[in-house]
Amino acid sequence: MKPELITVRKPNTSLNFTKEGLYVVFFENISGAISCTLSHEKAKVYMFGLYDINGTSSYSLKTEQLHKAAGAFSQLAITCVARDSASLAFSGLIRIEKGAQQSHAYQKNQNLILSPNAFVDTRPMLEIEANEVFCTHGSTTGTINREHVLYLMTRGVSQIEAEKAYVDGFIQQLYNQMKQLGIEL
Amino acid sequence: MKQKKIDFDYKYGFAVKNKNVYVAEKGLDEYKIREISSLKNEPKWMLEKRLKAYSYFLQKPMPTWGADLSKIDFDQITYFIRSTEKQVQNWEDLPVEIRETYDRIGVPEAEKKFLAGVSAQYESEVVYERVQETLEKQGVIFCDMDTAVKKYPHIVREYFGTLIPASDNKFAALNTSVWSGGSFVYVPKGVKTTLPLQAYFRMNAQAFGQFERTLIIADEDSYVHYIEGCTAPIYTTDSLHAAVVEIFVKQGARVRYTTVQNWSKNVYNLVTKRAKAEKNAVMEWVDCNLGSQITMKYPAVYLTGEGARGEVLSIALAGNGQVQDAGAKMIHFAPKTTSRVVSKSISKEGGRTSYRGLVQVMPGAVDSSVYVSCDALLLDENSRSDTYPTMRIKNNQTNIQHEATVEKIGEEKLLYLMSRGLSKADAETAFVNGFIEPIVKEIPLEYSIELNRLIRLEMEGSVG
Numbered sequence: 001m002k003p004e005l006i007t008v009r010k011p012n013t014s015l016n017f018t019k020e021g022l023y024v025v026f027f028e029n030i031s032g033a034i035s036c037t038l039s040h041e042k043a044k045v046y047m048f049g050l051y052d053i054n055g056t057s058s059y060s061l062k063t064e065q066l067h068k069a070a071g072a073f074s075q076l077a078i079t080c081v082a083r084d085s086a087s088l089a090f091s092g093l094i095r096i097e098k099g100a101q102q103s104h105a106y107q108k109n110q111n112l113i114l115s116p117n118a119f120v121d122t123r124p125m126l127e128i129e130a131n132e133v134f135c136t137h138g139s140t141t142g143t144i145n146r147e148h149v150l151y152l153m154t155r156g157v158s159q160i161e162a163e164k165a166y167v168d169g170f171i172q173q174l175y176n177q178m179k180q181l182g183i184e185l
Numbered sequence: 186m187k188q189k190k191i192d193f194d195y196k197y198g199f200a201v202k203n204k205n206v207y208v209a210e211k212g213l214d215e216y217k218i219r220e221i222s223s224l225k226n227e228p229k230w231m232l233e234k235r236l237k238a239y240s241y242f243l244q245k246p247m248p249t250w251g252a253d254l255s256k257i258d259f260d261q262i263t264y265f266i267r268s269t270e271k272q273v274q275n276w277e278d279l280p281v282e283i284r285e286t287y288d289r290i291g292v293p294e295a296e297k298k299f300l301a302g303v304s305a306q307y308e309s310e311v312v313y314e315r316v317q318e319t320l321e322k323q324g325v326i327f328c329d330m331d332t333a334v335k336k337y338p339h340i341v342r343e344y345f346g347t348l349i350p351a352s353d354n355k356f357a358a359l360n361t362s363v364w365s366g367g368s369f370v371y372v373p374k375g376v377k378t379t380l381p382l383q384a385y386f387r388m389n390a391q392a393f394g395q396f397e398r399t400l401i402i403a404d405e406d407s408y409v410h411y412i413e414g415c416t417a418p419i420y421t422t423d424s425l426h427a428a429v430v431e432i433f434v435k436q437g438a439r440v441r442y443t444t445v446q447n448w449s450k451n452v453y454n455l456v457t458k459r460a461k462a463e464k465n466a467v468m469e470w471v472d473c474n475l476g477s478q479i480t481m482k483y484p485a486v487y488l489t490g491e492g493a494r495g496e497v498l499s500i501a502l503a504g505n506g507q508v509q510d511a512g513a514k515m516i517h518f519a520p521k522t523t524s525r526v527v528s529k530s531i532s533k534e535g536g537r538t539s540y541r542g543l544v545q546v547m548p549g550a551v552d553s554s555v556y557v558s559c560d561a562l563l564l565d566e567n568s569r570s571d572t573y574p575t576m577r578i579k580n581n582q583t584n585i586q587h588e589a590t591v592e593k594i595g596e597e598k599l600l601y602l603m604s605r606g607l608s609k610a611d612a613e614t615a616f617v618n619g620f621i622e623p624i625v626k627e628i629p630l631e632y633s634i635e636l637n638r639l640i641r642l643e644m645e646g647s648v649g
Contacts, residue, residue, distance in 0.1 A: 111578075116582075121575070122578075126561075131565055133593070137572070141583065142583065
């Protein structure tokens with residue numbers, strides 16, 4: 001199935017998926033609320049959010065995966081690299097309404113914090129009112145793996161380059177996932 | 186053994202007629218607080234704490250999140266009951282009526298087996314208490330809070346209300362102003378208690394709120410395991426239980442606090458529990474919430490010393506009409522602190538379970554690590570499960586992991602067990618018990634047996 005790409009540029013966007021299809025929602029460094037409602041049982045929605053933030057910028061993101069139809073699929077991946085004194089407050093809700101059985105809803109949030117002053121506040125939330133569902137959410141927050149950088153340095157890569165490679169690889173993961181779905185940005 | 190299907194909600198569904206010596210009038214005002222304090226012959230500083238707390242209670246708003254608490258009518262609650270005039274040392278000296286109630290929930294049985302000391306709380310005051318000689322020899326103090334205020338005022342005054350100030354929240358303020366009963370534990374330096382300390386809590390008067398206050402101090406390099414188990418008979422009006430538990434874990438010490446909460450299904454269980462873990466200390470909360478109508482409880486650990494560790498292992502089971510809003514709070518203040526939260530919740534017959542948690546890593550808490558895992562099991566389509574974890578990470582030298590899953594009992598697995606000759610109820614019970622097993626194995630044996638049996642009863646009720 002050919003995916004349809006929806007790039008969200010406006011904050012406070014509500015998307016309602018009423019037709020069968022594979023949808024990829026992408027957004028980058030954006031504050032506000034993004035809501036996806038799955039009203040068709042064969043709707044398959046992938047949401048990707050990339051935050052590469054620095055300086056004193058401060059972002060606040062609120063997402064919603066609202067399952068109204070039975071059997072629909074949604075997946076959210078938020079990747080954040082925070083430098084300097086940048087901050088991200090992320091709150092993501094998966095809500096499965098009564099009757100939306102056999103729903104699949106997943107959420108993943110990965111944060112890489114590169115400065116002692118950067119700050120990430122994560123609130124993944126689940127509200128489940130149907131019992132035959134598949135829902136998970138996961139969140140990790142960490143810094144550069146010193147061992148990985150050290151390994152590259154023993155191979156003659158400078159520390160700065162090694163760290164850059166690490167961060168680039170972290171971000172690249174998100175693009176790779178989109179590529180697998182047939183989306184190239 | 187095949188157990189009969191039960192058609193009542195609560196296993197210990199009986200109530201023994203009350204013979205109370207002193208019952209305060211319903212409702213609360215400053216005069217009543219003075220009365221409670223003078224009846225207990227308390228020192229002036231405690232009365233002052235109570236009055237101050239009462240002013241906070243009046244100021245503080247009700248929580249606007251979580252379960253619906255609008256049905257609590259503070260004017261319809263009795264704030265103090267004294268059931269016997271004096272405290273007794275021997276089981277035989279207890280009034281027959283009270284003994285009868287305890288016999289039915291098996292206190293003497295349990296005591297015979299392995300209890301170190303039973304501090305049995307009947308209504309709002311501890312009426313029966315025995316500290317075994319071994320404990321006394323080790324210098325461990327284990328008594329009720331009222332005694333502690335009189336006998337060890339210097340210790341109580343130093344710690345009381347310092348970790349959970351009266352201004353913390355409305356129910357902590359209420360507890361501080363009207364508290365009665367609860368346990369006081371002091372474990373001296375280097376002492377490791379080998380047997381768990383246990384206290385049985387009971388409420389036995391209609392519309393009577395119980396406000397026990399527990400304070401545990403584990404001095405350097407000591408170890409203590411405290412077990413709190415609750416059972417309560419059925420009443421018709423709503424009861425309020427608002428306890429406060431403060432635990433101080435000093436350098437290198439370890440405290441485990443186990444709760445098996447099985448209040449009858451009309452009790453509002455609104456509890457504030459907090460522990461402070463100093464350098465290399467370990468604090469573990471093992472929390473099982475099975476009963477009550479509404480439970481809101483978030484055991485917290487403040488990790489203030491380098492290398493401190495906090496754990497919360499919790500089980501919540503919500504049946505028809507029940508709301509289990511439980512969770513954990515881990516606040517990392519110091520470097521190299523670690524925390525782990527494992528929560529398992531089960532909802533059935535329209536019950537609602539919520540995990541509500543907070544993990545906060547302060548800027549100074551470098552090289553800390555956090556692990557949070559919440560699993561929910563939904564047994565039917567009328568039930569509901571929510572997960573509200575919050576993570577505030579103000580430090581980049583940390584490693585945070587959080588995961589949550591929601592599932593139902595796998596049909597295939599059930600079918601497999603049933604093809605092996607298990608009834609559907611038995612198969613579901615096996616599944617649920619397997620689901621909570623990682624936590625149950627942390628609980629002392631007779632509690633885990635009781636827990637497994639309770640779940641079995643619940644499951645049969647839901648299917649049969």
